[in-house]
Amino acid sequence: MTQSTPPALETEPLAAGELFGERIELARSFVASLAEHGETLGLIGPRELPQLWSRHILNSALLAPLLGGRVGDVGSGAGLPGLVLGIARPDVEFTLIEPMERRTQWLQSEVARMGLANVSVLRARAEELPGTGLLRPLDQVTARAVSALRTLIPLTAPLVRSGGQLVLMKGARAEDELAAAQKVIRKHRLHDVEVLELGAEHGVETTRIVRAVVDP
Numbered sequence: 136m137t138q139s140t141p142p143a144l145e146t147e148p149l150a151a152g153e154l155f156g157e158r159i160e161l162a163r164s165f166v167a168s169l170a171e172h173g174e175t176l177g178l179i180g181p182r183e184l185p186q187l188w189s190r191h192i193l194n195s196a197l198l199a200p201l202l203g204g205r206v207g208d209v210g211s212g213a214g215l216p217g218l219v220l221g222i223a224r225p226d227v228e229f230t231l232i233e234p235m236e237r238r239t240q241w242l243q244s245e246v247a248r249m250g251l252a253n254v255s256v257l258r259a260r261a262e263e264l265p266g267t268g269l270l271r272p273l274d275q276v277t278a279r280a281v282s283a284l285r286t287l288i289p290l291t292a293p294l295v296r297s298g299g300q301l302v303l304m305k306g307a308r309a310e311d312e313l314a315a316a317q318k319v320i321r322k323h324r325l326h327d328v329e330v331l332e333l334g335a336e337h338g339v340e341t342t343r344i345v346r347a348v349v350d351p
Contacts (some may be wrong), residue, residue: 142184144170150337151188154196154223161222161249166192168245169213176241178213189340194304195219195279197333197342201302202227204274209261209291210281212238216304218245220277221254228253230270234260265293272296279304284316284345292323295349301325302346309343324350 147163155162170187173179183191195216202224208217211231221229231254233239239258246254257270264270276291276299284303291301305312309330313320320328325347333342 142182144184145186145188148188148193148339150193150339151196153337154193154199158222158225162192162196162219164249165214165218165222165245168248172241173213176237178238178241191215192219193334193337193339194342196223197337197339198277198302198304198344199223201331201344201346202275202277204228205230205271207232207270207273207276207291207294209276209278209287209294211242211256212280214242214245216277216279218242218251218254221246221251222249225251225253229255230273231256232259232261232264232270234258261290261294270294273299275300275302277302277304284312285319288316288319288323288325292325292349297349299349300346301349302344305330305343305345307343309345313345320347326350 151162152159166187170184174181196219198216199220205228207230209232211217211233217229217231231242233242239256242256246256259269273294274296276294278287278291281287287303328347331344331346333344334340
């Protein structure tokens with residue numbers, strides 16, 4: 136019985152250089168580390184390597200121009216999008232919020248290895264943070280592949296300052312999720328709610344963002 140050949144890491148797309156600019160070497164370093172350790176640590180699935188750049192790294196990096204100030208990434212996991220954004224935007228302060236010890240250890244080791252002075256890691260459940268003093272209100276909060284909007288909004292909105300933004304990464308059913316989340320949108324006083332589609336300008340897979348302002 137012959138062993139199957141493990142899938143090869145996706146060749147770096149041309150758009151990577153456009154999105155990361157002078158930070159591309161750090162991005163390459165992170166991709167290599169995630170490819171080497173991600174499956175063993177349970178951070179990515181065994182079939183993700185052939186699409187690691189396009190579906191995960193570039194997908195996350197597209198969010199970078201929308202961010203500023205102090206940003207929280209809820210459920211950061213493998214560092215998607217938080218570590219990717221920390222690489223792409225050294226001028227923005229990121230807090231990666233992750234409850235699982237194994238994952239926070241991975242995140243902390245990568246932050247230290249890459250020397251990302253603008254990124255910190257907080258082991259916590261997002262819903263338990265308000266009122267603890269562990270995290271000052273954020274300018275923006277993002278999340279990727281955490282849960283449906285009607286569940287995600289109550290986790291993220293309380294972490295944002297008045298007038299701050301939710302900038303949440305969603306899939307092709309973003310509009311359907313918005314329709315199902317109208318009750319929590321009203322409860323958490325969100326306004327200027329919109330769905331943005333990113334990626335066409337770089338010729339990469341579409342990334343959908345649900346962006347909303349938390350009522351001042």
